Amino acid sequence: MSRELNHLPAPAKINLFLHITGRRADGYHELQTLFQFLDLGDRLSFRTTPKDSRILLSPELPGVPAEQNLIVRAARLLQQATGTRQGAVIQLQKRLPMGGGLGGGSSDAATTLIALNRLWDTELPLPELAALALQLGADVPVFVRGFAAWAEGVGEKLQPASPPTPWYLLLLPGCEVATAAVFGHPDLTRNSPPVQWQDYAEGRCGNDCEALVRRLYPEIERGLSWLKGLGRGAMSGTGASLFCPFESEEEAQRALEQRPEGMEGFVCRGHNRSPLHQHLQIQTETL
Ligand SMILES: C[C@](O)(CO)[C@H](O)COP(=O)(O)OP(=O)(O)OC[C@H]1O[C@@H](n2ccc(N)nc2=O)[C@H](O)[C@@H]1O
Numbered sequence: 315m316s317r318e319l320n321h322l323p324a325p326a327k328i329n330l331f332l333h334i335t336g337r338r339a340d341g342y343h344e345l346q347t348l349f350q351f352l353d354l355g356d357r358l359s360f361r362t363t364p365k366d367s368r369i370l371l372s373p374e375l376p377g378v379p380a381e382q383n384l385i386v387r388a389a390r391l392l393q394q395a396t397g398t399r400q401g402a403v404i405q406l407q408k409r410l411p412m413g414g415g416l417g418g419g420s421s422d423a424a425t426t427l428i429a430l431n432r433l434w435d436t437e438l439p440l441p442e443l444a445a446l447a448l449q450l451g452a453d454v455p456v457f458v459r460g461f462a463a464w465a466e467g468v469g470e471k472l473q474p475a476s477p478p479t480p481w482y483l484l485l486l487p488g489c490e491v492a493t494a495a496v497f498g499h500p501d502l503t504r505n506s507p508p509v510q511w512q513d514y515a516e517g518r519c520g521n522d523c524e525a526l527v528r529r530l531y532p533e534i535e536r537g538l539s540w541l542k543g544l545g546r547g548a549m550s551g552t553g554a555s556l557f558c559p560f561e562s563e564e565e566a567q568r569a570l571e572q573r574p575e576g577m578e579g580f581v582c583r584g585h586n587r588s589p590l591h592q593h594l595q596i597q598t599e600t601l
């Protein structure tokens with residue numbers, strides 16, 4: 315019999331700081347970062363097809379053929395790993411900008427792994443799902459585990475963390491920044507000394523991609539200098555999305571109304587437990 319899960323959240327993440335501490339032999343970078351979720355994201359609906367193993371996704375994303383979409387790749391990976399012959403019809407409501415440093419594609423993939431693992435009764439435990447997730451991208455495991463985390467390695471070594479959960483103004487300067495291009499740039503800072511939680515708590519951590527991305531993208535420079543005039547404005551991931559914490563929703567809302575011309579913005583709240591895990595009442599590690 316066909317089973318369904320509808321309107322599941324695929325939340326955004328932000329990197330509260332991002333340091334690059336080295337480069338591995340395979341070209342990937344060793345990071346230290348602090349991930350937090352936002353109550354803003356895509357939505358996904360799933361219906362299983364017990365007698366048809368195809369994975370059908372609609373609508374397709376412009377410029378991303380279905381077989382390259384992380385949702386379809388996540389579903390196929392779970393089929394391969396478990397040997398299930400079931401398929402699924404998946405609907406995507408895309409809200410997060412692509413290439414926005416908010417991990418939208420990664421979060422879609424994680425929601426797919428969690429939803430289909432439940433609907434197909436394949437019952438892989440979360441740590442095993444997180445190991446599969448890493449094959450899809452460095453940011454996917456944190457969305458599977460579902461807790462705000464201090465991350466190391468390429469982002470897969472996760473320690474639960476409880477940073478403050480302020481309101482944020484999220485500012486989107488409107489340009490897409492290719493993660494691979496930033497990580498491949500010769501001028502990127504790649505040798506930050508390792509830091510501890512205390513360094514973050516005392517304000518000594520930033521985003522190592524920031525100087526380079528501000529230089530390459532004038533719109534990001536414009537948005538970030540405006541945000542830094544308001545408070546602790548920062549950049550998420552390799553760019554494209556900017557954020558600034560506020561003590562109240564009203565303050566964030568006032569800032570939103572005065573945002574630089576031509577830029578989109580949202581007021582949202584930081585969460586240390588993923589809205590997906592809250593919605594499905596999935597037990598995450600105790601904080
Ligand atoms: C910058 C972050 O968003 C921080 O959360 C992530 O580390 C990026 O994670 P992601 O988008 O899932 O990245 P992936 O899809 O795995 O990698 C995209 C490209 O970025 C580069 N890359 C990514 C992650 C990493 N730790 N080192 C890298 O050098 C690689 O060239 C890779 O081909």
Ligand SMILES: Nc1ncnc2c1ncn2[C@@H]1O[C@H](COP(=O)(O)OP(=O)(O)OP(=O)(O)O)[C@@H](O)[C@H]1O
Nearest residue numbers: 383384412413414415416417418419420422453551
């Ligand atoms: N379901 C999906 N949603 C968005 N992008 C996808 C998806 N599947 C594949 N992609 C590809 O992944 C690229 C990066 O998209 P994504 O929205 O995850 O970027 P991001 O927010 O910068 O992620 P990160 O912060 O993890 O680097 C897109 O440009 C697109 O080509």
